[in-house]
Amino acid sequence: MRRLVALLDRVSKSYGSGENATCALRSVSLEIEEGEFVALVGPSGCGKSSLLHLLAGIDRPSEGKVVVLGESLAALEERKLTEMRLRKIGIVFQFFNLLPTLTAEENVELPGLLGGMSPKEARQRARALLEEVGLAHRSRHPPEQMSGGEMQRVAVARALLLEPGLVLADEPTGNLDSEASQVVIDLFRDLGRRHGATLVLATHSQEVAAASSRVVRMRDGRIVGEEPATAPGP
Ligand SMILES: Nc1ncnc2c1ncn2[C@@H]1O[C@H](COP(=O)(O)OP(=O)(O)OP(=O)(O)O)[C@@H](O)[C@H]1O
Numbered sequence: 001m002r003r004l005v006a007l008l009d010r011v012s013k014s015y016g017s018g019e020n021a022t023c024a025l026r027s028v029s030l031e032i033e034e035g036e037f038v039a040l041v042g043p044s045g046c047g048k049s050s051l052l053h054l055l056a057g058i059d060r061p062s063e064g065k066v067v068v069l070g071e072s073l074a075a076l077e078e079r080k081l082t083e084m085r086l087r088k089i090g091i092v093f094q095f096f097n098l099l100p101t102l103t104a105e106e107n108v109e110l111p112g113l114l115g116g117m118s119p120k121e122a123r124q125r126a127r128a129l130l131e132e133v134g135l136a137h138r139s140r141h142p143p144e145q146m147s148g149g150e151m152q153r154v155a156v157a158r159a160l161l162l163e164p165g166l167v168l169a170d171e172p173t174g175n176l177d178s179e180a181s182q183v184v185i186d187l188f189r190d191l192g193r194r195h196g197a198t199l200v201l202a203t204h205s206q207e208v209a210a211a212s213s214r215v216v217r218m219r220d221g222r223i224v225g226e227e228p229a230t231a232p233g234p
Contacts, residue, residue, distance in 0.1 A: 002033040002034050002035065003033065005068070005165060005166055006055055006069070007031050007066070007067040008028055008029055008031075008066055010027045010028070011025055011027070011028045011054060011066060012025055012026055012027055012028070012064055013047075013054060013061050024221055025050050025051060027063075028064075028223055034196070034198050036200075037212045038216055039208055039215045040201065040203070041218070042217055042218035042219050043219065047221040048202035049202055050221075052170050052201075055068060056089055056168050057076070060073065068166060089165070090161075090162070090167040090168070092155050092156055092167070092168070093172075094170055094174040096143070098143040098158075099143075100144060102142065103139065103140050104130060104135060104154045105123070105127065106126075107143070107154055108158045110158065111158060112125060112126070115162050125161055126161065129160055130154070130157055133153040133156060134183075147180065148175055148177075149176050149177075149180025149183055149184060152173075156172075160191070163195065165198065166198050167191065168200050171201075172203070172208075173208055174204065181207060181208075185205075188211065189211045214228065
């Protein structure tokens with residue numbers, strides 16, 4: 001059997017309290033195995049980002065259990081959670097979140113430097129990743145001199161720098177035109193093959209969903225279907 005990378009066990013998440021409480025996730029259970037490329041799809045507000053935030057340890061569940069790479073996130077103190085986010089989880093955002101004053105190469109190196117890699121090793125790895133995403137020639141440019149698609153490829157390279165066990169992406173093509181989206185989609189599709197990466201992303205894009213190995217459909221904070229369908233549990 002393949003290794004389990006992430007597990008949500010009857011997870012619920014509410015924001016706010018009393019009359020203003022919003023229930024974003026309602027008893028969601030999900031298992032993600034090594035090497036999977038899972039696309040979370042569903043209407044706006046159905047809970048996709050909330051689920052990603054729990055997997056990333058950005059948020060904690062109101063109820064239920066979240067286990068990522070063998071660690072129960074609820075049990076981790078804040079310092080260990082931050083450390084885990086840096087070293088073991090790569091995150092790609094819709095709006096890239098690159099640092100504007102750094103070059104592409106420096107942006108990609110950053111998690112390595114923060115994670116204790118030597119500057120030389122971080123640079124070598126950043127260069128190799130920028131080459132892999134087809135941007136070796138743009139490595140000295142700051143984000144403002146790049147297209148959206150290029151910025152997102154830099155963000156993907158940055159997310160991979162520390163070879164995370166889990167890569168999460170929230171609407172990674174949401175801000176790109178169709179041509180740039182396709183390049184980013186192809187990149188994600190190759191990640192599993194080249195890096196053995198396990199990927200979970202939230203998307204409204206049919207093309208992204210079509211490139212995934214499993215589509216998880218959500219509605220009103222619940223998982224309402226999967227394609228291909230997984231066998232029912234015991
Ligand atoms: N920080 C927050 N505080 C209060 N409510 C929130 C917060 N974050 C999300 N919500 C609510 O939780 C529900 C689920 O939101 P979530 O962002 O997870 O949905 P989504 O499927 O990612 O939507 P979209 O596709 O529009 O990004 C929504 O009703 C949303 O308004």
